[in-house]
Amino acid sequence: MLLTDDEIKAIIEPAFKPFPCVVESRPNRTMRFRVIKGRTQTPIYIEPGIPIDVLREESDLRELLHSVRRLLQKRGYRLIPLEK
Numbered sequence: 001m002l003l004t005d006d007e008i009k010a011i012i013e014p015a016f017k018p019f020p021c022v023v024e025s026r027p028n029r030t031m032r033f034r035v036i037k038g039r040t041q042t043p044i045y046i047e048p049g050i051p052i053d054v055l056r057e058e059s060d061l062r063e064l065l066h067s068v069r070r071l072l073q074k075r076g077y078r079l080i081p082l083e084k
Contacts, residue, residue, distance in 0.1 A: 002056040005031075011058075015065045016072065017080040019044065031055060035072065045072060 003011070008031060009023045016035045023033045030049035037044055045068060055061045069079055 003058055003061065005052060008052070008055050008061060011061060012065065015082060016045075016069065019077070019079070025052070029053070035068075044075070044077060 005025055009025075012023045012031075012033050013021050015021065018038075019035050020038060021033055021035050023031060025031055026049055028049070029052050031052050032049045033047050034043045035045040036042060047068070050064070055064070065082070069082070073079060
């Protein structure tokens with residue numbers, strides 16, 4: 001079953017806790033997100049735009065999020081483990 005835009009956002013937004021994540025649907029049918037450092041509002045990761053159709057498969061979306069999480073952890077950021 002394919003994910004809706006709202007379901008995609010609901011999976012991405014909490015994926016980088018304790019850092020806030022801002023998710024935006026774009027008019028060109030892409031979705032972008034930014035992981036930000038809370039107090040300074042400095043982006044620590046920006047995904048400029050991925051076609052929403054690529055994110056509709058939950059396994060593909062989870063793979064992308066795991067890749068970004070690994071990158072942030074390599075940069076020294078501590079993330080709360082993802083819930084299953």
